[in-house]
Amino acid sequence: MSESPVGGRCDCGAVAGPLGVCVDYYHAILSEEQADPRMYRWHAPVVCAYLLQHPSGAHEKYLDGQFRQLQLYLDKGLDALLRVAARQVARNGHRARAGYDMSPLAAYEPLPTGGPPGHFRASFCGLPFRGGSFVFDGHQAYGRRIELIAEATVESWRSIQAS
Numbered sequence: 001m002s003e004s005p006v007g008g009r010c011d012c013g014a015v016a017g018p019l020g021v022c023v024d025y026y027h028a029i030l031s032e033e034q035a036d037p038r039m040y041r042w043h044a045p046v047v048c049a050y051l052l053q054h055p056s057g058a059h060e061k062y063l064d065g066q067f068r069q070l071q072l073y074l075d076k077g078l079d080a081l082l083r084v085a086a087r088q089v090a091r092n093g094h095r096a097r098a099g100y101d102m103s104p105l106a107a108y109e110p111l112p113t114g115g116p117p118g119h120f121r122a123s124f125c126g127l128p129f130r131g132g133s134f135v136f137d138g139h140q141a142y143g144r145r146i147e148l149i150a151e152a153t154v155e156s157w158r159s160i161q162a163s
């Protein structure tokens with residue numbers, strides 16, 4: 001898809017994998033999860049972590065909410081994040097104006113200024129992909145890998161605040 005020579009580097013600082021840089025992995029995940037409802041459960045953390053690791057392709061005004069969603073996910077788990085996301089969808093459906101209900105996320109830290117960080121210890125282009133699938137060893141194992149990327153994302157963004 002994108003021009004990504006083997007051994008190249010992604011914007012996030014990660015070394016490209018067999019599929020290319022992170023955007024190639026991201027598109028492959030979005031494609032596979034469309035056909036797999038269990039895999040799709042991790043859609044929100046995948047999107048948030050990807051955009052926070054590659055903010056040049058993101059809408060800056062949403063990054064703060066995405067950073068808080070990842071913190072909620074790591075703090076309370078996937079089901080809690082899905083409940084918040086479902087409430088937001090319902091709310092947007094009932095009201096004409098689109099907007100995020102920030103109240104469940106208000107307790108979490110805002111996105112630090114001065115980013116993005118230049119390195120994350122877990123990246124999308126480091127995800128294993130075997131037999132044409134990201135869930136080749138089961139959904140829980142896949143979910144654990146997404147959680148590690150989410151942890152790495154929050155950790156690196158927090159580190160710029162501390163420095």
Ligand SMILES: [Zn+2]
Binds near residue numbers: 012124
């Ligand atoms: Zn990347």
